[in-house]
Amino acid sequence: MSAFPSIVSVDDHVIEPADLWRRWLTRKHRDDGPRIVRMPWEFGRGFRQNFRPASSGPETDFWVVGDIVQGISLSAAAVGFAAKEISSQPISFHEMRPGCYDPQARLLDMDVVNVERSLCFPNFAR
Numbered sequence: 001m002s003a004f005p006s007i008v009s010v011d012d013h014v015i016e017p018a019d020l021w022r023r024w025l026t027r028k029h030r031d032d033g034p035r036i037v038r039m040p041w042e043f044g045r046g047f048r049q050n051f052r053p054a055s056s057g058p059e060t061d062f063w064v065v066g067d068i069v070q071g072i073s074l075s076a077a078a079v080g081f082a083a084k085e086i087s088s089q090p091i092s093f094h095e096m097r098p099g100c101y102d103p104q105a106r107l108l109d110m111d112v113v114n115v116e117r118s119l120c121f122p123n124f125a126r
Contacts, residue, residue, distance in 0.1 A: 006116035014120045015077050015101040018061070018093050034065040034124065041071060041090055049073050050088050060090040063124045072096075076123050079109070 017023075021033035039053050041060050046052030047070045053062060063070045071090040077100040078086045093101065099109035110118060 004114055006114055009115050009118045012118045012120045013076060013123060014106070015072060015093075015096065015123050016063075016125060017101045032065075034063050036061045036093070037064045037069075038062075038092070043089075046071065049090075051090050059092075061092040062090075070124060072123065 016034075018036040022030060022035060025033040038059050038061055040055065040057040041051050041062075042054035042057050043050060044052050047068055049071055051071055051073075053069055060071055063072070072092070073088050074081070074091040075086055075088055077091050077096040079100060080097045097109070098105035100106075106118075110116075
């Protein structure tokens with residue numbers, strides 16, 4: 001039993017799993033649904049962030065659906081990073097803690113910090 005009361009977090013954010021729409025959309029809509037594409041990035045104005053796809057450079061994961069290309073900002077998946085490391089640069093799935101996108105890993109992370117319940121908001125799908 002913890003010396004601290006359990007926490008109910010009412011403003012959590014999750015990163016949608018990379019295979020979310022591929023797994024759950026019907027076959028008819030799967031090819032048109034959001035998908036993760038790994039590509040180079042650069043700083044500059046992008047869709048809701050200050051980085052965008054580039055022709056060369058370091059690579060990261062971008063959500064792509066139609067003509068929308070949106071990366072995942074490190075600030076949206078910052079758990080496990082020191083405060084001085086958190087920025088608005090992109091983060092890929094292999095760099096983030098699995099509890100950001102995997103429900104079972106998230107429950108384990110919640111136990112570590114004594115969070116009993118969590119109201120989660122999506123990242124890309126909002």
